[in-house]
Amino acid sequence: MKKQNLGFGLGLRTDHFHHVIEHKPKVDWFEIISENYMVGGGKPRHYLETIRQDYPIVMHGVSMSIGSTDPLNMDYLKSLRTLAAEVQPAWISDHLCFTTIGGVNSHDLLPMPYTQEALKHVVERIKIVQDFLGRQMLLENASSYLTYQSDEMSEWEFINQICQQADCLMLFDVNNIYVSARNHGFDPMEYVQAVDPNRVQQIHLAGHTDYGDYVIDTHDHPVCDPVWQLYKETIKLMGPVSTMIERDDNIPVFAELEKELDHARALSQSALVARNLGANT
Amino acid sequence: MADLKTIQQAFIDLLQGKPSNMASHVQNQAPVTTNTRLGIYQNAYISRLRETIDSDHPMLGTYLGDDLFDQMVPAYIKQYPSSYPSLRDFCQHIPQFLQNNPPFNAHPILAELAAFEQILINAFDAADADAIGPEILGTIAPDNWPTMKLRFRPCVQRFQANWNSVQSWQMLKQEKQPPPPKQLETPALWILWRNTQRLTEFKSMGPDEAMLLDVALKGGDFADMCDELLNFHGEDEVAMRALTILQQWIGIGLIGDIRF
Numbered sequence A: 001m002k003k004q005n006l007g008f009g010l011g012l013r014t015d016h017f018h019h020v021i022e023h024k025p026k027v028d029w030f031e032i033i034s035e036n037y038m039v040g041g042g043k044p045r046h047y048l049e050t051i052r053q054d055y056p057i058v059m060h061g062v063s064m065s066i067g068s069t070d071p072l073n074m075d076y077l078k079s080l081r082t083l084a085a086e087v088q089p090a091w092i093s094d095h096l097c098f099t100t101i102g103g104v105n106s107h108d109l110l111p112m113p114y115t116q117e118a119l120k121h122v123v124e125r126i127k128i129v130q131d132f133l134g135r136q137m138l139l140e141n142a143s144s145y146l147t148y149q150s151d152e153m154s155e156w157e158f159i160n161q162i163c164q165q166a167d168c169l170m171l172f173d174v175n176n177i178y179v180s181a182r183n184h185g186f187d188p189m190e191y192v193q194a195v196d197p198n199r200v201q202q203i204h205l206a207g208h209t210d211y212g213d214y215v216i217d218t219h220d221h222p223v224c225d226p227v228w229q230l231y232k233e234t235i236k237l238m239g240p241v242s243t244m245i246e247r248d249d250n251i252p253v254f255a256e257l258e259k260e261l262d263h264a265r266a267l268s269q270s271a272l273v274a275r276n277l278g279a280n281t
Numbered sequence B: 001m002a003d004l005k006t007i008q009q010a011f012i013d014l015l016q017g018k019p020s021n022m023a024s025h026v027q028n029q030a031p032v033t034t035n036t037r038l039g040i041y042q043n044a045y046i047s048r049l050r051e052t053i054d055s056d057h058p059m060l061g062t063y064l065g066d067d068l069f070d071q072m073v074p075a076y077i078k079q080y081p082s083s084y085p086s087l088r089d090f091c092q093h094i095p096q097f098l099q100n101n102p103p104f105n106a107h108p109i110l111a112e113l114a115a116f117e118q119i120l121i122n123a124f125d126a127a128d129a130d131a132i133g134p135e136i137l138g139t140i141a142p143d144n145w146p147t148m149k150l151r152f153r154p155c156v157q158r159f160q161a162n163w164n165s166v167q168s169w170q171m172l173k174q175e176k177q178p179p180p181p182k183q184l185e186t187p188a189l190w191i192l193w194r195n196t197q198r199l200t201e202f203k204s205m206g207p208d209e210a211m212l213l214d215v216a217l218k219g220g221d222f223a224d225m226c227d228e229l230l231n232f233h234g235e236d237e238v239a240m241r242a243l244t245i246l247q248q249w250i251g252i253g254l255i256g257d258i259r260f
């Protein structure tokens, strides 16, 4: 079951703590990187405690390693559950990928082979995690730079099956779809059209770096036009979805991100109009 | 077809620079070669860990200079690959690495400088706890003083330097030339903590203060502290000296609680 639509949010970054507390900007919600707050105390925890009085928070993790053949890291899951009890997020997300193998953490979102074996493995683990956390979780589609020989289905078939079989939700990263489409030569619209809209709880928008023959998901640029276009098509198809902009590097002043977020609002608005008109004809 | 575990192991082996048949698991998708595709992941792995070392150990990086830093990074990544969910824990073995590996182990100040930077991070991230104020001392009944025990705030850290590492850190921080490495005649003792503005501070301690800190950290009470001070001061001075130090500690916000 999808939760409420939070509107338009931003990733909460250290550089903007003071600005957010002082100016209480018109942002509907913030997403935090869970791992950055899994410390005893100090500045980030202190600021988060203040900011969460005024804004809904969602938690986004990078270390669950849900697709790994290593055992689930129960210490990590306990820290995540403890943090969630304190932060009371609207929801918790991580990525459809593996990060740790043989105890070595790559600190990267490594792509899964899209096989029946991997599907079964991920579904089992999500069920365990959801039981442990006592809530449904969101899985995000990661960008990828390679395709496995062993693939038996497309990424969107794989992710649809996971959401259905594990009864989890999806964090739909429009930029990652664009990046992967460019890197693997598929039509991103095919992906957008295939995903079950009833599972899409949240959208990520971000910038990337274009190397011509391939694209890298760097989160250090403004969102580019083709990604905006794809976002508009996504909303047209899916209806309103909580949307946010991820910026992790080369972080600009807050006002610049607000401007980008306003653009997302406007695009979503016009996409919804088009959607309603389409429905009436 | 290769199973999930085989593919994942090949991937991590590739990232770690070990022999790996990862390329054989990857589809050829022109125009980008498989080597380029694998290279994207290899670069991301190394540069992410490198950036972490750079940001956790800024003064060590400056002290080493580019060439030695470039030599340290891949060797450290190889010897101590990350096994933690958070990158904040990745650098914790750097002091040990510098102590055990040439050419770094020829310069003991390097491991010490790295250890100091680690302790600064620990103080910065430690759990929050309120500090008690000076008024509390007035509420303690005379009979209770000997059995009084101090609870330090979790951010309080002790650091012992055998080299001029802290002075070097301070010079580097001010973007000045650090002094040549020098072994100290007697170890220098420092105490680090996070102040009320949540900034990390540190100060040096005299030998008697350091001794008191050790006794208190080990769970000794005020009577034990006074006993140890007899190594430094006359019998009629120890209680007064212990009280003065205690007042200073409370004044800078080191003490979280007092128990009996």
Ligand SMILES: [Fe+2]
Pocket: A140, A173, A176, A204, A246
């Ligand atoms: Fe994302």
